[in-house]
Structure formats: C-alpha cells, structure tokens
Amino acid sequence: MIAYLLNLAQLAAIFGLLSVSLNILIGYGGIFSVAHAVFFGLGAYAGAHVALDLAPDILLAALAAALTAGVLSALLALPALRVRGEYFVIASLGLQMLATTVFTEASDITGGLGGLVGIPPPTVFGVSLADPLAFLLVCLGFLALALAVVRLLMRASFGRALMALRDSESAAEALGKNVPLLKTLAVLLGGAFAGVAGALFAFQEAFVNVESFTLDQSVLIMAMVIIGGAGTLAGPLLGTVLLLALPAALTFIPGLPPTDIGAVQQLIYGLAMTVLMIFRPAGLAGRLAGRR
Amino acid sequence: MLLLQLLVSGIETGALYALTAAGFALIFGATRIFHFAHGATYALAGYAFVLASRLGLAWPLGGLLALAVAVGFGLFLEAAVYRPIQRHHGAFFTVFVAAFGVVIVVQSLIELSFGRAFVAISTPLTRAHEILPGLYIAQVFWVALAIAIVIFALLGSFLARARAGIGLRALSENPDLLRAFGLSARRLSALAFALGSALAVPGAVLGAATTGLSPGVGAHVMLISLAASVVGGIGSLRGAALAGLLLGVVETLVVAFLDTQWSEAAGFVVLFVFILFRPSGLFGAAVAR
Amino acid sequence: MTRITRRTLLAASALPLGGGLLASRRARAEEAYILGTLFPMAGPNAEYGTIFTAGAAMAIKHVSADKMLSRPLALRAEDSEGTPQGGAVGMNKLVNVDHALYVLVGFTGVSKAAAPIGTRAKVVLVNGGGVGPDLAGLSPYYWNVIPLVPDEIKVLTPFLIARKLRRVALIYVNDPFGNGLYKALKTDLTAAGGEIVAADAISPTDQQFSAIAARIRTTAPDAVYFASYGAQQAQIIKQLRDAGISQPLLTYSGAAIPSVRNLPEAEGLTLTAQAADWTVDDPVTRRFVADWRAQYGSDPTPYHQNYYNAVRLFALLAQQLEKAGKPVNGDTLRAALLATRRFALVGGEGVFDDLGDISMKIVVNTLKGGKLVAVG
Numbered sequence: 001m002i003a004y005l006l007n008l009a010q011l012a013a014i015f016g017l018l019s020v021s022l023n024i025l026i027g028y029g030g031i032f033s034v035a036h037a038v039f040f041g042l043g044a045y046a047g048a049h050v051a052l053d054l055a056p057d058i059l060l061a062a063l064a065a066a067l068t069a070g071v072l073s074a075l076l077a078l079p080a081l082r083v084r085g086e087y088f089v090i091a092s093l094g095l096q097m098l099a100t101t102v103f104t105e106a107s108d109i110t111g112g113l114g115g116l117v118g119i120p121p122p123t124v125f126g127v128s129l130a131d132p133l134a135f136l137l138v139c140l141g142f143l144a145l146a147l148a149v150v151r152l153l154m155r156a157s158f159g160r161a162l163m164a165l166r167d168s169e170s171a172a173e174a175l176g177k178n179v180p181l182l183k184t185l186a187v188l189l190g191g192a193f194a195g196v197a198g199a200l201f202a203f204q205e206a207f208v209n210v211e212s213f214t215l216d217q218s219v220l221i222m223a224m225v226i227i228g229g230a231g232t233l234a235g236p237l238l239g240t241v242l243l244l245a246l247p248a249a250l251t252f253i254p255g256l257p258p259t260d261i262g263a264v265q266q267l268i269y270g271l272a273m274t275v276l277m278i279f280r281p282a283g284l285a286g287r288l289a290g291r292r
Numbered sequence: 293m294l295l296l297q298l299l300v301s302g303i304e305t306g307a308l309y310a311l312t313a314a315g316f317a318l319i320f321g322a323t324r325i326f327h328f329a330h331g332a333t334y335a336l337a338g339y340a341f342v343l344a345s346r347l348g349l350a351w352p353l354g355g356l357l358a359l360a361v362a363v364g365f366g367l368f369l370e371a372a373v374y375r376p377i378q379r380h381h382g383a384f385f386t387v388f389v390a391a392f393g394v395v396i397v398v399q400s401l402i403e404l405s406f407g408r409a410f411v412a413i414s415t416p417l418t419r420a421h422e423i424l425p426g427l428y429i430a431q432v433f434w435v436a437l438a439i440a441i442v443i444f445a446l447l448g449s450f451l452a453r454a455r456a457g458i459g460l461r462a463l464s465e466n467p468d469l470l471r472a473f474g475l476s477a478r479r480l481s482a483l484a485f486a487l488g489s490a491l492a493v494p495g496a497v498l499g500a501a502t503t504g505l506s507p508g509v510g511a512h513v514m515l516i517s518l519a520a521s522v523v524g525g526i527g528s529l530r531g532a533a534l535a536g537l538l539l540g541v542v543e544t545l546v547v548a549f550l551d552t553q554w555s556e557a558a559g560f561v562v563l564f565v566f567i568l569f570r571p572s573g574l575f576g577a578a579v580a581r
Numbered sequence: 582m583t584r585i586t587r588r589t590l591l592a593a594s595a596l597p598l599g600g601g602l603l604a605s606r607r608a609r610a611e612e613a614y615i616l617g618t619l620f621p622m623a624g625p626n627a628e629y630g631t632i633f634t635a636g637a638a639m640a641i642k643h644v645s646a647d648k649m650l651s652r653p654l655a656l657r658a659e660d661s662e663g664t665p666q667g668g669a670v671g672m673n674k675l676v677n678v679d680h681a682l683y684v685l686v687g688f689t690g691v692s693k694a695a696a697p698i699g700t701r702a703k704v705v706l707v708n709g710g711g712v713g714p715d716l717a718g719l720s721p722y723y724w725n726v727i728p729l730v731p732d733e734i735k736v737l738t739p740f741l742i743a744r745k746l747r748r749v750a751l752i753y754v755n756d757p758f759g760n761g762l763y764k765a766l767k768t769d770l771t772a773a774g775g776e777i778v779a780a781d782a783i784s785p786t787d788q789q790f791s792a793i794a795a796r797i798r799t800t801a802p803d804a805v806y807f808a809s810y811g812a813q814q815a816q817i818i819k820q821l822r823d824a825g826i827s828q829p830l831l832t833y834s835g836a837a838i839p840s841v842r843n844l845p846e847a848e849g850l851t852l853t854a855q856a857a858d859w860t861v862d863d864p865v866t867r868r869f870v871a872d873w874r875a876q877y878g879s880d881p882t883p884y885h886q887n888y889y890n891a892v893r894l895f896a897l898l899a900q901q902l903e904k905a906g907k908p909v910n911g912d913t914l915r916a917a918l919l920a921t922r923r924f925a926l927v928g929g930e931g932v933f934d935d936l937g938d939i940s941m942k943i944v945v946n947t948l949k950g951g952k953l954v955a956v957g
Contacts, residue, residue, distance in 0.1 A: 007677060007678070079568050087567055087571060089388060091563075091567050093515065094519065094560040094564055094567075097556065101553060101556065104553060105551070105554075105755075107755075113690060113755060113784075114665060114760075115666070115669075117693055117694055117697050121701075205670070206673075206697060206698060207666075207697070209665045211664055211666035219396075222389070263403040266400035267397055270395070273393025274393030277389050278373060278390065281383070294796060298795055298796075408627065409811070412816070414819075414845070419825075420823055426798070426799070503788045506788065551782050552781060552793055553755065553783065553784050555792070
C-alpha cells in the first residue's frame with residue numbers, strides 16, 4: 001500500500017508540474033494550447049536518451065529536457081502565435097496530431113510504438129534515487145521550483161504585461177508591450193517546465209512511448225488546469241490531484257466490472273468538464289467567475 | 293492507374309467529409325459556436341444505424357433513427373450546454389472545453405454499451421467490381437457521390453431562397469435584419485444545430501458500412517471537419533465542403549507516395565499551410581477577427 | 582471447434598478473479614502465492630485477455646484441487662490494454678503494489694515494456710500469447726511457453742514455395758511485433774527463392790485499408806500476408822476482399838480468435854498455429870481436455886493450453902522448491918527451471934531451452950467454415 005501511495009504521489013507531482021507549466025500559457029498568457037503533451041513528450045524522450053546514452057543523472061536529464069522542449073516550443077509557436085483565438089487552438093490541435101505521427105515514425109529516436117525501454121533508476125551527483133521516497137522528494141522539489149518561478153514572475157513586470165495581454169491584446173499593444181515577444185517567452189517557459197516533467201516521467205515509468213503523448217494526454221492536462229482553475233497558483237494542483245485520484249477512487253466502487261472502470265472514469269471526467277464549464281467556468285479554485 | 297484508383301477512393305471519403313464539415317461550418321457560421329462535439333454527433337448517428345440493423349430494421353428505418361438521434365443530440369447540446377454558457381460570457385475556450393467534455397462522455401457511453409471493438413455492417417454495396425482494367429469501384433462510391441450532390445443542391449437552394457435559410461446566413465452578421473424579417477435568433481440557432489447535425493448522418497451511416505465504427509471514430513471526423521472549415525474559410529459552407537473533399541483526396545492520394553501512417557498527418561500539413569499563408573481560407577472573406 | 586461466447590468465458594474468468602481479490606484481503610496471514618496477469622482486458626484486443634485468463638483460471642482450479650502447494654494461489658489482474666504503455670504501468674503495479682511473484686503476459690509490445698521492470702525486481706514473466714521474434718531471451722526472468730513467430734514462418738515458407746506463392750505482399754503493424762515479423766519473413770522468404778513485393782506499415786488504430794489494397798493490387802502479388810491483432814484483423818480481411826483482392830490471404834496464430842474465424846470473408850484464410858492435438862494420451866492433457874469440454878462444451882485452443890501450462894509450470898516449480906525447503910522467488914524459480922528443463926504439461930512433455938523458451942509443433946491451417954483445418 002505504501003508503495004502504491006508513493007507511486008501515486010510521484011505521478012501527482014509530475015502531473016502537477018505539467019499542469020502548472022500549461023497554466024503559464026492558458027491561465028496567465030491566454031494562449032489556448034491543446035498540444036502540451038507534445039512538449040511533455042519531447043522532454044521525456046530527451047531525458048530518456050540522456051539516461052540511456054550518457055548518465056542517469058536527473059539534473060542533467062532535466063536540463064536537456066527543458067532545453068529541447070523549451071526551444072522547440074518557442075520555435076513552433078512563433079508562426080502560430082501570429083493568428084488568434086480559434087486559429088491557434090486549431091493549429092495546436094494540428095501540431096498535436098502531426099507530432100503523434102512523427103513520434104511513431106521516427107523510431108530511431110523514439111523507439112516508435114515499442115518505445116524506449118529499460119531506463120535506469122535516476123541518480124543525482126552519483127547518489128542513487130532508486131528509493132521511491134527519494135525520487136518523490138526530487139519531483140516535489142522541481143514542482144516547488146516551478147511554483148516559485150511562476151509566483152515570482154507573475155508579480156514582476158513580465159507577469160503583469162502578460163496578464164494585461166491576456167485580458168486585452170489590443171490594449172497591451174497600445175501600451176507599447178511587445179506582444180509576440182511576451183507570448184513567445186510564456187510558451188518557452190511553459191514548454192521548458194513541461195519538458196522537465198517529461199524527464200521525470202521517463203524515470204518514473206522506466207519506459208516511454210508515443211502513447212503517453214497523444215491528444216488524450218493533452219486534453220487531460222488541459223482539464224487539470226481548467227477544472228482546478230486557470231490563472232490561479234493552486235488551481236492546477238487541485239485539478240491534478242482530483243483527476244489522478246479519480247481512477248483510484250473508482251476501483252473501490254463495489255460491483256463495477258474491472259473492464260468497465262476505464263469507461264466509467266472517462267464518463268465522470270467528461271461530465272465534470274462540461275458541467276463545470278456551464279456552472280463554474282473559472283474552475284474550482286477560480287475566484288473571478290465570468291471574467292473572460 | 294493507381295492514382296486514378298486512389299482518386300476514386302479519395303472522392304468517396306471526401307464526399308462524406310464534405311457533408312460532415314459543411315454541418316460544422318453551418319453551425320459555426322450561423323451561431324459562432326465552436327461545436328467541437330460535432331464528431332460525437334457523427335458517432336452517435338453511426339451507432340444508432342448499427343443498432344437498428346442489429347435489431348433487424350430495414351435500412352430506411354435505420355437511417356431515420358440515425359437522423360433522429362443526430363438532430364435530437366444537436367438540439368439537446370444547443371439548449372443544455374451551449375446556450376447556458378453563452379448566456380453568461382460566451383468565451384470561445386469555455387465552449388470548447390465543455391464540448392470536449394461532451395465528446396468524452398459520448399465516447400465512454402458508446403464503450404459501455406457497444407464495447408470498444410470495431411463494429412461494421414455487412415452489405416454487398418461495399419464489394420468492389422472491376423470497371424476498367426485495374427480500376428475497382430464499389431456501388432457505395434456512387435451512393436456517396438449521389439447523396440453528397442443531392443444534399444448540397446437542396447441545402448444551397450434552401451439557404452438561398454427560403455426565409456429561414458436567409459435568416460441563417462444573416463444570424464451572425466446582421467441580427468437587426470432578422471428582426472426586420474420577424475425571425476427569432478433563438479429558433480434560428482436551433483435550426484442551425486438541427487440542420488448541421490443532420491449533415492453528419494450520411495457520412496456516419498456509410499462509414500458504418502465501409503470502414504466500420506469505433507467509439508473514438510468521432511475524433512478523426514471532427515478534426516477533419518475543423519481542418520476543412522479553416523482551409524475552406526471559417527464560416528463558409530461552400531469552402532468547408534470543397535475543403536472536406538480536398539482533404540479526403542489528399543489523405544488517400546498520399547498513400548501512393550508515403551506510408552499509410554502519414555495519411556492522417558497529410559491533412560494537417562494542408563491545414564498548417566493554410567493557417568500560415570492563407571488564414572482566410574479558400575473562400576474566407578476576411579482574415580481572423 | 583464450436584464457438585465459445587465471450588459471456589461464458591467472462592463468467593468463467595471473473596469468478597476466480599473476484600474470489601482471488603476477496604481472498605487476498607482476508608488471507609494475508611495465509612500468504613498466498615500471488616500470480617499476476619498482464620492482459621488486454623478492454624479495448625479492441627480484449628478478446629485475447631478473456632481467452633488467456635480462462636486458460637490460467639482452469640490451471641489454478643486444478644492446482645488447488647490437487648493441493649500441489651502448501652499455500653493458495655491468488656490471481657491479480659492488470660489491464661495491459663495490449664499496448665507498451667499499459668504494459669509498463671500494469672507491471673509496475675503488479676510488482677510494487679501486488680507483490681506478484683510470477684506474471685503471465687501476452688503481446689510483444691507489452692512484454693518488451695514490462696520485461697525490464699520484471700528483471701529489476703526479479704519477477705518472472707511468462708508469455709503464452711505474444712510471438713514477436715525478440716521475445717526469445719528478452720531477460721533471464723522472461724520465459725515463453727509459446728513458440729515464437731520465426732518458428733511459424735519456418736513452417737509457412739516451404740508451404741508457400743510448394744504452392745507457388747512466391748511473391749508476397751505484406752501489411753504489418755508498425756510495432757515491435759510487426760517489425761520483427763517483417764524481418765523474419767523477409768529473411769526466410771528471400772532465402773527460399775520468394776520475395777516480398779510490397780510492405781505496408783499500419784498503425785494499430787488504423788481503420789482504412791482501401792488505399793493500401795489499391796497499392797497492393799498494382800504489385801500483383803501471389804498472396805497477401807497481414808500481421809495485426811484482434812478486431813483490426815477482421816477489418817483488414819473485409820476491406821481487402823471488398824477492394825477486389827482475390828489472392829490467398831496469409832497470417833499467423835493471432836488470427837485464431839472467434840472474431841476472425843466467424844467472419845464470412847475470412848473463409849479460406851491460411852494461418853500458421855501451434856498444433857492443437859487433443860488426442861495426446863497423457864494424464865495431464867486428458868484431464869485438461871475433458872474438464873474443458875465439460876465446462877465450456879467445446880474444445881480448448883492453443884492459447885488456453887499455453888496459459889494453463891504457464892500456471893502449471895509455476896506450480897511444478899514451486900512444489901519442487903517447497904519440497905527442497907527453499908524460498909520461492911524469481912531466482913529460485915529460474916534455477917529450478919534450468920535444472921529440470923522437462924515438465925509434464927498439456928500437449929505432452931514440454932522442454933525448455935537455455936533462454937527459457939519452449940518448443941512446440943507448428944502446422945499450416947486453412948479456415949473452413951470457422952474451423953482450422955491442418956493442411957501442411
């Protein structure tokens with residue numbers, strides 16, 4: 001049971017990091033991306049390759065993942081950021097679909113559907129993190145770092161400019177803000193943290209393949225942010241814990257055949273998204289209902 | 293001959309995409325609601341038809357059932373999900389997330405009642421025969437083509453001539469004109485959903501016979517409809533239909549040159565090219581608002 | 582072979598599973614031996630999970646009835662979804678949460694993802710369904726009680742040459758199993774004087790095969806080989822036939838499932854599979870076949886046999902270890918397997934090689950009226 005809870009806690013920390021990173025885009029930047037799993041994946045592949053080919057050092061893997069995912073996210077976002085609203089969502093959907101195909105086909109790098117197997121347990125400065133508790137602490141450390149960065153930045157002029165842009169792009173432009181630069185920086189930061197989450201995920205599962213980086217995963221991350229409350233510090237964490245605890249909670253419902261658990265879980269998750277958007281669109285932790 | 297053969301299958305696929313995409317474009321054009329659950333309508337209609345044929349109903353009855361389910365579902369969503377959201381604020385992304393939730397709910401309901409495996413309907417219509425040396429065409433090709441042509445002709449004359457049709461076109465651009473005509477925006481919005489959802493039915497029914505259905509089938513159709521409405525020009529019915537046809541053909545023709553796994557991706561490459569170089573699409577009047 | 586409905590199989594498999602789960606809470610003191618299963622239980626491949634579980638369940642019943650072991654056997658099921666990702670997640674849970682000693686697995690991609698986790702924890706994995714070539718010697722703790730696809734290809738190739746089916750077009754799933762099969766088929770067929778005239782990779786979720794059919798037709802092959810799983814196989818067969826491909830269709834043992842056998846378009850399909858000879862006259866086989874017929878009113882399939890054998894193998898090894906007063910864990914099980922090598926299993930004596938792989942006879946079959954008929 002302890003091992004199970006530790007495993008769940010590790011996943012919660014990793015997905016918490018992931019939703020905090022998406023919140024920078026959706027919540028603070030008003031950039032509605034449905035392709036976040038792509039950057040999670042890029043980080044996971046980069047981290048896995050560092051671990052398999054160089055050394056399983058978690059800091060090195062996280063750095064490589066952050067660079068790969070951050071830089072690529074900024075490069076990919078540059079052309080797409082020129083368009084607004086619906087177009088950006090559709091472009092990100094298209095990117096997600098293309099990336100899934102590329103991840104599957106580029107099997108020399110990604111292992112295709114077979115994935116990259118046998119990722120060794122992580123170390124930090126040569127000290128093994130094979131103990132689940134130690135690894136959990138490292139994951140929580142990264143999460144805390146991300147939260148601190150977000151809190152700091154959002155109080156600085158960068159964050160204020162970003163949020164001004166979210167609330168009214170033309171007003172921000174009129175105030176002399178460099179809109180494309182602000183947006184690109186937000187995407188870069190979000191992509192880099194998603195990449196770090198990917199590297200942690202690769203170590204946690206000891207295995208990565210394309211199935212973890214599909215549209216469904218992107219939507220799950222988006223749901224964590226939206227259900228918890230976009231644009232708040234605690235919201236994405238709340239959403240993460242709720243959505244991760246859901247499958248575990250369902251296994252305790254008596255009389256539910258194990259083969260149906262997956263479908264029932266999806267049903268509740270979809271229903272929660274719809275009902276929440278109707279009655280509480282700012283999310284559970286959101287204060288400013290009807291702001292947007 | 294391979295190219296000709298692929299072109300034929302591409303047109304068959306594309307004709308059905310065109311109808312479904314036109315449904316999405318009709319709804320979006322008239323109501324400005326980003327109806328991401330349009331794919332769920334498609335899936336429900338297809339499974340309703342499969343259910344009818346399992347119950348031994350004749351195919352016209354099955355088709356009617358599919359139509360009733362699609363229209364009913366469209367109207368339900370408009371009234372129960374989209375209208376309440378729009379009443380408060382109407383943010384585009386809020387509507388999108390709510391619709392995505394609906395997609396997930398519908399998919400899991402289908403999984404619970406039909407299982408997650410493929411289901412298909414067996415009919416001699418899908419058996420291909422050699423028309424020319426090396427060119428195989430199944431009757432379902434002519435059926436798909438005929439249905440698409442007839443429906444687009446009917447739809448075109450309805451939108452051009454009927455009072456409600458003109459109202460639909462005016463709904464998004466000029467609500468004042470509606471009042472002058474004595475039409476209710478609310479009723480027109482419901483009409484858009486009914487018509488748009490009905491357009492998903494032919495694709496769903498024929499899809500059940502040709503490729504079979506799976507609970508997630510709506511996702512692919514939805515993405516194609518989305519891509520088609522951007523490529524065609526957001527809100528343009530004619531553009532969406534043409535782009536739907538184009539995407540179907542591209543998706544199939546690409547198999548002549550690349551692995552089949554690229555066929556879905558090929559459609560999105562077309563989408564990117566348009567977003568980057570011609571965001572107004574084939575028939576879009578203006579660049580994004 | 583008469584049809585086994587999914588419902589009866591599910592009912593049969595759910596009982597011991599449910600019982601196992603309930604028993605586990607109570608019987609912590611009794612310290613059951615925990616066996617895990619990592620099968621697709623939902624999704625387009627759920628059919629396999631149901632079949633695999635039924636075979637294992639009957640073995641557990643027999644082992645308990647015979648009181649072969651001092652402790653009870655408990656089964657824990659994790660859904661692999663038939664995918665590598667599901668395999669890794671499920672295996673982590675079986676190892677870390679359920680503390681399974683011995684895990685039954687199917688599917689190549691699932692096995693390859695789960696094996697490193699098993700190796701790290703020294704938990705034995707036994708495969709009775711996946712046939713990818715790389716499954717041989719995947720890890721010291723990974724054994725096969727099913728002959729792998731290179732063995733099937735070795736039997737198929739001479740058959741193809743004898744029937745003058747030299748030019749073969751291939752459709753294969755782009756995953757570890759499909760890629761391995763492609764390599765094996767290409768090597769053997771080319772060596773025998775045949776050739777692969779087209780090779781199309783598909784994704785396990787593809788549903789549209791008419792374009793592939795058109796492309797294959799232009800190469801005018803003598804036969805079309807497809808390598809996929811579960812419900813997708815039925816889609817491929819139907820759409821190839823719909824598109825006017827009239828050449829013989831070839832495939833491997835994975836097609837020996839009801840959804841393919843009952844498809845009208847699959848009539849005449851050629852597939853290689855383990856020989857299902859239920860007339861073997863030894864007590865283990867006789868009891869298995871008799872009880873199977875009594876419970877399901879039909880003959881078992883090789884998949885049932887393999888997973889029965891996988892559980893029986895555990896019972897035989899653990900019994901031996903108990904007698905010697907040794908603990909039962911991954912290392913001792915492996916040592917006992919390599920020391921003994923020969924076991925009385927269903928289908929006759931099973932012999933394991935150094936890698937922990939069994940060998941079995943393979944035959945070429947044709948599908949006639951939903952039944953497999955051996956043709957060579």
